[in-house]
Amino acid sequence: MKPTLGSLFAGIGGFDLGFERAGFETVWQVEIDDYCRRVLERHFPRAERFGDIRECGAHNLKPVDVICGGFPCQDVSFAGQRAGINGERSGLYVELCRIVRELRPSILVVENVSALLADGMGRVIGDLAESGYDCEWDCLPASAFGAYHERDRVFIVAYPSRINGRTWRGVLSEGDRWGSSLKLRRLYCMAVAERGKNHYTPLDGEPRLDRLVHGIPNRMDRLRGTGNAVVPQIAQWIAERIKAVIDP
Numbered sequence: 236m237k238p239t240l241g242s243l244f245a246g247i248g249g250f251d252l253g254f255e256r257a258g259f260e261t262v263w264q265v266e267i268d269d270y271c272r273r274v275l276e277r278h279f280p281r282a283e284r285f286g287d288i289r290e291c292g293a294h295n296l297k298p299v300d301v302i303c304g305g306f307p308c309q310d311v312s313f314a315g316q317r318a319g320i321n322g323e324r325s326g327l328y329v330e331l332c333r334i335v336r337e338l339r340p341s342i343l344v345v346e347n348v349s350a351l352l353a354d355g356m357g358r359v360i361g362d363l364a365e366s367g368y369d370c371e372w373d374c375l376p377a378s379a380f381g382a383y384h385e386r387d388r389v390f391i392v393a394y395p396s397r398i399n400g401r402t403w404r405g406v407l408s409e410g411d412r413w414g415s416s417l418k419l420r421r422l423y424c425m426a427v428a429e430r431g432k433n434h435y436t437p438l439d440g441e442p443r444l445d446r447l448v449h450g451i452p453n454r455m456d457r458l459r460g461t462g463n464a465v466v467p468q469i470a471q472w473i474a475e476r477i478k479a480v481i482d483p
Contacts, residue, residue, distance in 0.1 A: 243304030253470025305346035320355030
């Protein structure tokens, strides 16, 4: 039986694609953008889809093993207006925390721009801790997984102290804490080294144009969708390590 995934702020399904490549089943997706939902419907026809995250919770979302989500980054991004973690859009992360408290997944994976480390990371980690989840985190760039642009993003992996009777101790980094305090930049080298081991599909087949994804119309909505998407190769790399914990 496949481990299950629920996707918040799903976008065009970067997290979902990566996790499905690792053997997960996407059960539901929450995405408010109409265009992105049409993309999700095409590529994940068996998943349930919902619009506004503020209208979702235990009353309409099925329990899943893993919840993932890249909450809006506009208010914390260095390229934005710097309204901060309490801004109108980035502040929606509290809805992610609420759903996690209601559904209690075994694992939560959160993605955002690296600027979150300077503005809002403590708030996010603190709220997850109050929800009963410990966290590991670090920045992983798309360039380490074969892309032609850097796209440095912070990934947070949150979990209860024990999963399936086992105490979590940095499984994702194969024995080391995957925390930013250790500056595990060697993860980048590990990711590049694994490209030849078929752990995920490299990006070598894509043209040398940033964020160009075959099959999505060349329009503004396409650019917005791809620009906000999580790189599936990174999601798969993380998912394979998570699967070893929740399905040993």
